[in-house]
Amino acid sequence: MNKVIGFFQVVLVLMFGLLGGQKVFGDFPDLIAQGMLWIEDFPAWLVRTIGVLEVLGALGLVLPHVVKALPKVLVPLAAGGLALTMVGAVITHLVRGDPMLAVGINLTLMGMGIAVAKHRLQSGTERV
DSSP states (O other), X not given: OHHHHHHHHHHHHHHHHXXXXXXXXXXXXXXXXXXXXXXXXXXXXXXXXXXXXXXXXXXXXXXXXXXXXOHHXXXXXXXXXXXXXXXXXXXXXXXXXXXXXXXXXXXXXXXXHHHHHHHHHHHOOOOO
């Protein structure tokens, strides 16, 4: 089970690190062209804020292990926070009537975040 959770954690770090970084530093027309059509419905400051939260969440899954700073607490909090951002994403895609693939991807990421948070909180495992 630990390997599966580790895999989920790596996927979350990569997805949220990369996509969050794109929201923070990317040009909105480029993001929209890549399929992030929901961006059109939100002010720029909110999209950037979501990106910052995603990047911080990704860092929160890794840095506590690297610096040996409360990984048993910070990693589950980061994973849970990322799962919460996916609640907003699912609601946004459903309200917009976006394809179910977008909803499914966000539900999958939310499930991974919940699984990582639950497992890391229960086991206290400090490995990525």
